[in-house]
Amino acid sequence: MNFKIPRGTQDILPGKVEHWQYVEDKARDICRRYNYKELRTPIFEQTELFMRGVGDTTDIVQKEMYTFEDRGGRSLTLRPEGTASAVRSYVENKLFGSPIQPTKLYYVGPMFRYERPQSGRMRQFVQFGVEALGSADPAIDAEVLALAMEFYRELGLKNLKLIINSLGDTESRNAHRQALISHFEPRISEFCSDCQARLEKNPLRILDCKKDKDHELMATAPAILDYLNEDSKAYFAKVQKLLNDMEIEFQVDPNLVRGLDYYNNTAFEIMIGGDGFGSITTLCGGGRYNGLVQEIGGPETPGIGFALSIERLLMALEVQNVTLPVNDQLDCYVIAMGEEAKVAASNISFKLRQAGLSTDQDYLDKKMKAQMKAADRFKASFVVIIGENELEKNVVVVKEMETGEQQEVSINDLTKFLQQKLIR
Template sequence: MINIPRGTQDILPGETKKWQFIESRLEELMKLYNYQEIRTPIFESTDLFARGVGDSTDVVQKEMYNFKDKGDRDLTLRPEGTAAVVRSYIEKKMQGQANQPVKLYYVGPMFRYERKQKGRYRQFTQFGVEAIGSEDPSIDAEVLAMVVHIYESFGLKNLKLVINSIGDIDSRQEYNQALVEHFEPVIDDFCQDCQSRLHTNPMRILDCKVDRDKEAVKTAPRITDYLNEESQAYYNQVKAHLDDLNIRYEEDPNLVRGLDYYTHTAFELMIDDPDYDGAITTLCGGGRYNGLLQLLDGPDQTGIGFALSIERLLMALEQEGIELVEEDPLDLFVVTMGDDADRYAVRLLNDLRKQGISVDKDYLNRKIKAQMKQADRLNARYTVVIGDQELEQQRIAIKDMQSGESEDIALDQIAEFFTK
């Protein structure tokens, strides 16, 4: 027997309705904020992610699915959405559009070779937003407000928005030097990843899952102490907007995010519930990226965005006991007796479906009792039984499966019955 690949999942009927509901709700919310959908390829040039995500990140070093095509080109299944959206923005010259900033959203599968655990898959579905072309604190606040709005719209309440500023490039250079000086005397006590990042991306040491509880991490310099005047002013304006919007937040100076392209605002939305049954409490995260476009040979433009995992959203909803959708009832189930009735039912089902009525029948030549049980399992609102007598008289009894009451109608009036 061939089994499903490790770290992936089949989303079965019933569960797919939850996914459809979530995606539909997200689409409705994007209309409120005037964001439009973009769809990019599932695989891209490996160089896009090596340059855009960062050579020193776990994503690039350990987690990407790379392969060569028949033209000997290095390709990668996309591990995240931002780099691909920015690539499209540059390639399609979206900076020339009249409406700026360009406000985009995407939803689709991403791929990372990670250790399987609850809420984390090797193929996962990510929804993300990118606003490109404006360096205005109010657009940062809009994106943060959107994040909170999304999760609250599904009924989640135990939420915590955590924010930080990681400054501009100048601030980060000074801060990185301070981190190197701080960690260098004790770096031998840290994991191999942290040791390799000391001189390439020391901020990532603060985000290490292995060494995050070490005393040197707790006493490390704070980025907020190294923000230059411009970066501090930008951060203060973002917080002022959040205060105006009555959005509660916490500041965490160690929040640096996992990808190299972030500058200024960084944030995560987390489950704030001590009884939450899950190792991963971060629901989504994102931030501003002011150098990414130029890093990918694009214009001197800035952007901000975030991404969320629909799998983690579903897990949080399940933990909170929030039901998204009820099973859609079938309008009508047609029970047949005999070959002539079955042949007639095939035409009847086709006609009713064209008129917007959901209808089904038996396909296993079962007896009437078994067919009625199937109607119950399908949660059919009504049933009709068609046999030789019904065909001869051209009349049937349509039965309400909840009340048990029946109504005698002409066979050709079924569609009209549902219209009423």
Template sequence: MAFQIPRGTQDILPGEVERWQYIEEKARELCKSFQYKEIRTPVFEHTELFLRGVGETTDIVQKEMYTFEDRKGRSITLRPEGTASTVRSFVEKKMYAAPQQPVKLYYIGPMFRYERPQAGRFRQFVQFGVEALGSNDPAIDAEVISLAMNLYKVTGLKKLKLVINSLGDSESRKSHKEALVSHFQPRIEEFCSDCQNRLQQNPLRILDCKKDRDHELMGNAPAILDYLNEHSRAYFDKVLYYLDSLGIAYTVDPNLVRGLDYYNHTAFEIMSDADGFGAITTLAGGGRYNGLVEDIGGPETPGIGFALSIERFLSALDAEGVKLPIDEGIDFYVAALGEEAKDRSVSLVAELRNAGISAEKDYENKKMKAQLKAADRLSARFVGILGEEELAKGAIMVKNMDTGEQEEIGLDSISAYMLEKR
């Protein structure tokens, strides 16, 4: 029986995985400069966490979660996103009592959603995200957005669009909800069944519907910005002020809502404006979620974060034709001729590797010409030719593959020689 990979998943092979590693490395470097610390949470959690943390009216919970019962009948779900798990850990490990606040965390790992696979979207995908918990300062909103924008920019992306909105506090949202119900109620039967169910539960989610987005009532629906109270308006204005001070361009979109129930105040998405990127242009999304920590059993604690898909990140790089500066070569290749030289090459390669030099040798008993071709395929910067004559001298002939220059180096000093050449 020939086995095939499950639909909506992918194998990331050598030659491609290096691009993933590059992005992950840049994300870690950036988080270090912003003082965000890594957190690693389980791939699965109790289902109730996502029902409460993500929201029972969301498409993720209603349609996309991988949920199963374990051997003791407990409902378990593969994590569909990273925020709920991070907040659960924040509460469970009492990070809210840490002397340094806000607590700034980031994660990189696989998430799982049962949705229709399409370009840049998979049922298992890798998400990078950050969460800042413990501050109500609009400056932290701007910092989170800045971190996301910086990550895209340092990798070479230029055609980016930041869209931002305010969802207001609970008082503002209550007024807006009443206006939305009054707006959609008379013609709700013209909308899909999902929107009909959302009318009373969470009418804001109607604005995020993909099926009915062209309905005429969508275009003139009440905008949340018109229902912001004084506090919410001042908060949003301050976030925009900080973005201006950081030189980050943005577009305010009063119809922007996020697909998760826990957002309030700041909500944002970063999109690709690259030609040919596809119909779904969103690269990253996030916002403020004051109230989520309390919903998961912790004390009143404000929070804000974002998440992005590495897969869509790579698609955006491809759309803009950005080539990542990945060094795919090795430092040294040992080409051995004769049985004694082959035996000595084993310890020689180990010595080089222990010194921090990337090295390789032949394991197929190839002729010298074939070994040199192998070194070329590996983009070796230097090739060491080791034969009986060199062994007798306790030396190795080293060729610089860029210049073609050759020189004889003692075997006991080859590691030091290569360290000087790096």
């Protein structure tokens, strides 16, 4: 029987995985600089967590979750996003009681959604996300947006567009909600069944509908910015001022609606322009969610965060021909000729690895010429050659592959010799 990988998943092979490691390391480094700490949560959670945390009117909950019953009859779901799990952990572990506030977290890990696979969109995908919990200061909104933008910029992406909007506080959202119901209700029968179901539950989600996006009522729908109260206007103005002070360019789009139910006040997306992206131009999305912690059983706590797809990021880097500075060179390749030399080669490799040098050797009894070709394929900086004659003299021949220069070095001095040569 031939087994094949499940649809919507991928194997990330050597040669490609190094790119993943590089961008994940970059994510961890920028979070270190912004003082966000890593959080690791289970890959599956109680289904109810996502129904309450993500929202039961969302496409994620209604159509895309991988849900199953365990042997105890409990309904569990592979996590479709990271925020609900992060907030659950925040509440369960009482991080709100820590003297260090706000609580600033990040995560990198696989998520699962049953979607139609396409370029940049997989059923198992990796998200990098951050969550800042415990502060209602507009400055932390600006910090989160700045972190996301700097992450992309430091990786070398161009033509980035930061799009922001305000969804307002509860009072503003309620006023907008009533306006949307009044706007859509007379002709709601012309919309898809999903939109009809959302009219009363969450009419804001109608604006995010892909099926009815070209309906004439979409273009004339009431804009949330027209319904912001004074507090919400002042909050949004402060966020914009902070971004301007940091010289981070942005555009205000009153039609921006995030797809999850828990957002309020600041909402944003980072998009990328140019040819080669098809219909997928959004790289990152997020916003403020001041009611989510209470929804999951915690105290009243403001929060803001974002999430982005590593797959989509790598696709954007490829489209823009950005070459990541991935070091896939081997420090040393050990070539042995003769049985006794092979025994010595294993010990030499062991010692070099102990000293922190990336080292490999032949395990297929190849001839000298074939071993040199192997060293070339590994992009080895140095080749260490040992045969019976060298073994008798307790030396090796070290060849620098870039210059072709070679010299005899005592086995006892080899590690120190290579370390000095490899100082970068």
